[in-house]
Amino acid sequence: MLGFSEEDVRQMLQYYKDAGRHNGDVEAMIADMKPWYDNYCFAKDSLDSDPKMFNCDMVLYYLRNYIDGGKAPEQMIDPNTRTDYNKMKKLIQLDRLDGDRKSVLRRITEEGRIVADLVTTFPARDIIKPEIFPSLLFYYGMLTIVGTDGQRPVLGIPNNNVRKQYYDFMLEEYQEKHNINLERLMDQFDAMAYKGEWRSGLEFIARAYKENSAVRSAIEGERNLQGFFTAYLSICNYYLVAPEMELNHGFCDLFLMANLTHYAVAHSYIIELKYLAVKDSDSKAEAQWQDAVNQIRLYAAAPRVEQLRQGTQLHCIIMQFRGCELERAEEVQV
Structure with missing residues (x-):
């Protein structure tokens, strides 16, 4: 499953409210989640329609907290998303051998976006090439399509959940030095x-x-x-x-x-x-x-x-x- 539409999220929250599992304001809950979990787009063709999708795991994390505790999670970042963050860090560690993914990551963190062709295959011999790193980040959910520049997609940080993970990487780099x-x-x-x-x-x-x-x-x-x-x-x-x-x-x-x-x-x-x-x-x-x-x-x-x-x-x-x-x-x- 790629994600939930906003209407999917609305219907799911209302379903559990009608079932007596939570008493939250559905629209307020959606507004709370949007900056953290929304804004994924997986195809350039969807940019002219309503392309935004919610991350399924993050929505369920939020809903589970609301059902169990009667309120939104204090930490809006789902711990499960650290899995992709750790994958990203392992790829960056290959820079000790070759490549320059750290500079790509810094650029994305500081500018919020990058123009890059999306590749669909990742041969082992090419995995260290910095030019394919944005594609890996896209498939890990760390980037999403936010626009186009000519024929190439513009990839951006989708939401606060992901943005915080980029900042955490930079912070670790600074603190190590x-x-x-x-x-x-x-x-x-x-x-x-x-x-x-x-x-x-x-x-x-x-x-x-x-x-x-x-x-x-x-x-x-x-x-x-x-x-x-x-x-x-x-x-x-x-x-x-x-x-x-x-x-x-x-x-x-x-x-x-x-x-x-x-x-x-x-x-x-x-x-x-x-x-x-x-x-x-x-x-x-x-x-x-x-x-x-x-x-x-x-x-x-x-x-x-x-x-x-x-x-x-x-x-x-x-x-x-x-x-x-x-x-x-x-x-x-x-």
Whole structure:
């Protein structure tokens, strides 16, 4: 079975409700599941119709928790999905012999998508080729078809469940190269979520970026920086971390959406990360900062932001780096 349609999910939830197995609001349950378990598409021809499918195992995991405990699971990620994650890690370990799958994985994690031809056979002699790695991820359910670029499919991360697994991989990579105290970081996230005290937490990650010279790339610059922040922010269950969210015809670097289903979070965040080369002038830095202020105000004014912040207090934060150093971090009033 490829997956459940939304109507399949609705009928199944209603069936068990009518049978007295749960008393949840069916539409609210679907809305809760959609960002985590939905959005699979397996054929380019389906893009013009309604292609989105729910992952069967994840829906049943959610329903089982609702029947047994009367509420959604505290951890929305189904432990069974770790099987495919572990398969992915084993493939990446082959890079010690040949290939460059890690760079493909970083690109997908940081950009959220990749253009690639889908291959249907995987001879053993070709398994180490990075160009077929996106196809393997597609068949493992780690990528889905989100569009086309000419004749080739655009493959993207389907949902938060899968996105979290990509972030976990990046986090493991970063921690292996330079371990930071995640318990201390979680203390900072408590203050961000409930008190709106953002500076200590974000500056903690900024210091870790400076100290972790193995992950920095002067070539990738801002994209490299964004990937690092996203990986560490993803350990915080208070938020759904949405990189490159489209707002008012632009793309904000990071939107931290409050996970109000499970936590009484009071504050949400839009974060813009700006990167300067060490040799860049002060005048360029100031011009970049002013552009960022205008950008983030435009994002905050987007009509959908009111819905996304869900009644929480929205903070708009700009962080400007010169090389690996955090040079300036301020909250912009909107």
